[in-house]
Amino acid sequence: MNMVWAALIIVVSTAAAVAAMLLVRRRAPEGGYFTDGDRAAGVFGVLATGFSVVLGFIIFLAFTSYDSARAAATSESRIVTQQFQTAQYMGDVAGPLGDQLICYARSVVFLEWPSLEAGNGPETNRWAVPLFRTLKAARPSTATEEAAYSKWLDETTDRQDARQDRVHPAEGVIPGPLWVVLLFMAAVIFAFMLFFADSGERAKVQALMIGSVTATIVAMMLVIRFLDDPYQGGVGSLQPVAMERALRTLEFERSIVGRTTPLPCTETGEELP
Numbered sequence: 001m002n003m004v005w006a007a008l009i010i011v012v013s014t015a016a017a018v019a020a021m022l023l024v025r026r027r028a029p030e031g032g033y034f035t036d037g038d039r040a041a042g043v044f045g046v047l048a049t050g051f052s053v054v055l056g057f058i059i060f061l062a063f064t065s066y067d068s069a070r071a072a073a074t075s076e077s078r079i080v081t082q083q084f085q086t087a088q089y090m091g092d093v094a095g096p097l098g099d100q101l102i103c104y105a106r107s108v109v110f111l112e113w114p115s116l117e118a119g120n121g122p123e124t125n126r127w128a129v130p131l132f133r134t135l136k137a138a139r140p141s142t143a144t145e146e147a148a149y150s151k152w153l154d155e156t157t158d159r160q161d162a163r164q165d166r167v168h169p170a171e172g173v174i175p176g177p178l179w180v181v182l183l184f185m186a187a188v189i190f191a192f193m194l195f196f197a198d199s200g201e202r203a204k205v206q207a208l209m210i211g212s213v214t215a216t217i218v219a220m221m222l223v224i225r226f227l228d229d230p231y232q233g234g235v236g237s238l239q240p241v242a243m244e245r246a247l248r249t250l251e252f253e254r255s256i257v258g259r260t261t262p263l264p265c266t267e268t269g270e271e272l273p
Helices: 003-025 037-087 091-117 128-136 143-171 176-194 203-228 241-256
Strands: none
Touching: 003 176, 003 203, 037 091, 037 143, 037 176, 037 203, 037 241, 091 128, 091 143, 091 241, 128 143, 176 203
């Protein structure tokens, strides 16, 4: 989340709400528009409770998606590292599979993540097909190679599932109708607050009353917006830290196994011609 823009939105929204309250207050009767303050407060309590319930449900939904994406990114990076180790027991295709896994990790960090930040969730990784073609050429001839081959297939499924969980939140998980309901309820609360305008009360008290409510509602809406798009830039956004760590591990393990041939990709994970 961009904290500067968030603070600016909160300040502008609060200032607009305060200005509206003070404008209404100029023509409001002394004591306010409500002749029965307790009854008005009861109605406002119902509105606030309904809004809180919907708000809590949406925050739970958005945070669940955010946490799932974070966990999936960690899981995907771990599985990629495990697959590299599994590939070392797969005979002639061990080297090519390991190299392509490094390219996979590079593409996630340098190609997929910027795409996710832009709001685009790529459906497949560009190295999924090369990995599949290399695997098809495998001819396990020993019990160890056969076990590694079977293990690779299981890890590939797990990696693909983790990747889908990682990229899914980039499209947003909160349905449009929920946003409409949330905005509508916020507008109703704001309008209801204006009827508490009281020319007999101090202006700063009236400003504090509607300003605090507006600032709180806007801040919560911004939090929901952030959780609904966890890859947007700024504080708290998801970063490819786990895959970067996995990439360093893969490159180190590649040197350990003595693999010195050039990788089939660029530093950013793009396939070489």
